[in-house]
Amino acid sequence: MKIIKLIKDIIAPKKCYSCHEEWHFLCLGCFRMQHNFNPMCYICKGPSENFWLHGWCTWDVFYDKVIILTHYSNEVIQKLIKDAKFYHKKDIFEDFARYLTKVFIKNETYANKDDYIILSVPMFFTRKLKRGYNQSDILSGYISDKLKIDYEKKLLKRVKNTRQQSKLSKKVRHFNLEKAFKINKKYVDKLDNIKVILVDDVISTGTTIDVISKLLKENGVKEVIWLVIASD
Numbered sequence: 001m002k003i004i005k006l007i008k009d010i011i012a013p014k015k016c017y018s019c020h021e022e023w024h025f026l027c028l029g030c031f032r033m034q035h036n037f038n039p040m041c042y043i044c045k046g047p048s049e050n051f052w053l054h055g056w057c058t059w060d061v062f063y064d065k066v067i068i069l070t071h072y073s074n075e076v077i078q079k080l081i082k083d084a085k086f087y088h089k090k091d092i093f094e095d096f097a098r099y100l101t102k103v104f105i106k107n108e109t110y111a112n113k114d115d116y117i118i119l120s121v122p123m124f125f126t127r128k129l130k131r132g133y134n135q136s137d138i139l140s141g142y143i144s145d146k147l148k149i150d151y152e153k154k155l156l157k158r159v160k161n162t163r164q165q166s167k168l169s170k171k172v173r174h175f176n177l178e179k180a181f182k183i184n185k186k187y188v189d190k191l192d193n194i195k196v197i198l199v200d201d202v203i204s205t206g207t208t209i210d211v212i213s214k215l216l217k218e219n220g221v222k223e224v225i226w227l228v229i230a231s232d
């Protein structure tokens with residue numbers, strides 16, 4: 001049955017999940033209706049120009065900006081992300097990458113592409129084997145193509161598997177995650193004085209983004225920008 005579904009998905013044309021028009025999984029018109037995140041500070045959710053965190057909100061976090069496309073509570077968005085992530089409809093991420101790129105350009109004075117690198121959130125190899133791919137890696141590839149910014153796929157490593165984080169307390173989450181990520185020594189020079197764009201599908205807790213951002217800042221990164229499809 002799984003194979004039949006897969007073949008059907010491959011030969012069936014793209015259709016908008018919301019209005020059922022062909023050619024896109026989420027057409028521009030429907031995206032505009034779903035896209036209701038005005039530039040805000042991720043910490044306090046208050047308005048903030050170009051998604052910068054407020055100075056007074058950053059005292060215990062290590063990232064500088066979180067650009068979010070839309071709310072995860074939106075049913076159409078949730079279905080799109082689940083199909084892309086778990087059911088091999090990776091093309092959906094290409095549609096999202098197009099919208100993410102637009103929002104990025106709108107909110108970042110992006111004068112010199114050499115000031116930036118793109119990174120994805122690495123997945124532990126057993127989990128990747130099980131799922132077949134890492135959604136953050138797929139999205140990062142598409143965004144790198146569109147922005148013409150280098151994607152350093154092997155720079156960040158996941159050296160430990162972690163349990164589902166969302167049910168644990170903040171303190172335990174931090175403890176679990178701090179040792180889960182490492183920087184590949186071969187690439188450490190690339191981080192010197194650079195702005196990093198981290199691409200992911202969903203932020204469920206702020207812990208992962210904080211732990212990774214801390215690791216990057218400790219290794220010379222100037223600015224950490226998260227670019228994500230959805231958050232609660």
Ligand SMILES: [Zn+2]
Nearest residue numbers: 016019027030
């Ligand atoms: Zn539509």
Ligand SMILES: [Zn+2]
Nearest residue numbers: 041044054057
């Ligand atoms: Zn704030």
